[in-house]
Amino acid sequence: MVHQMEEHTGHRFHRYVKFQFGRDRDVLATEAIDVTNVAGVWIVCGVALYLARYRDLGLGLIPAYLVLINAAIHVLAAVKMRAYNPGPVTGLVLVLPLGSVAMTVVAPHAMLIDHAIALVVAAGGHLAIVAVMLGRQQSPATPSFATGE
Numbered sequence: 001m002v003h004q005m006e007e008h009t010g011h012r013f014h015r016y017v018k019f020q021f022g023r024d025r026d027v028l029a030t031e032a033i034d035v036t037n038v039a040g041v042w043i044v045c046g047v048a049l050y051l052a053r054y055r056d057l058g059l060g061l062i063p064a065y066l067v068l069i070n071a072a073i074h075v076l077a078a079v080k081m082r083a084y085n086p087g088p089v090t091g092l093v094l095v096l097p098l099g100s101v102a103m104t105v106v107a108p109h110a111m112l113i114d115h116a117i118a119l120v121v122a123a124g125g126h127l128a129i130v131a132v133m134l135g136r137q138q139s140p141a142t143p144s145f146a147t148g149e
Contacts, residue, residue, distance in 0.1 A: 003071075003090040004037060012086035017133065020085075027136040028129070040125045041066070048121075057106060058114025064102040065122035071095035073126065 007013045017028045045063040052060030071091035078088040107115075 003067075003087060003095050004041075006090045007086040008033070008037070016086050021133055022137060025137065027133045029136075032129075032132060036125075036129060040128075044121065044125070052106070056114065058110030059117065060102065060106040061110055061114050061118035062121050064099050064106060065118040066125065067095050068099040068103065069122050069126055071099060 011030065014028065014030055014033055018024060018026055021027055045066065048059050048062035052058070052062075070087075074085060074087035074091040075096070077085050
């Protein structure tokens with residue numbers, strides 16, 4: 001949650017994506033960001049943790065890979081661009097260490113299929129965001145549903 005506060009307070013992530021990738025076009029609507037965070041992070045992680053507890057501990061790799069990939073993207077983007085983006089501070093200080101702990105706790109109990117499922121879910125979620133942005137970047141009109149622009 002602290003990481004999401006760094007990302008989204010004051011619509012930082014939305015504004016960053018709009019400027020950096022949309023060239024001031026709304027390539028990732030606020031609603032898409034909200035759905036991504038609620039469904040793609042909170043619900044996916046909640047279900048994965050439930051399943052890890054009651055079905056297959058290896059599915060606990062889903063939230064671990066999800067947060068590690070997310071933090072790595074923020075940190076690597078900040079390094080590559082030599083500029084701040086919404087997320088690298090908490091990504092580096094909190095998310096990478098906690099995701100690494102989760103990985104070291106769960107990985108010894110996981111099978112290869114658990115790693116594959118977790119990677120597909122985690123990477124797939126991030127790639128879906130990129131696909132939405134690219135699709136909206138290519139569209140002739142990219143309205144902002146929140147502002148009616």
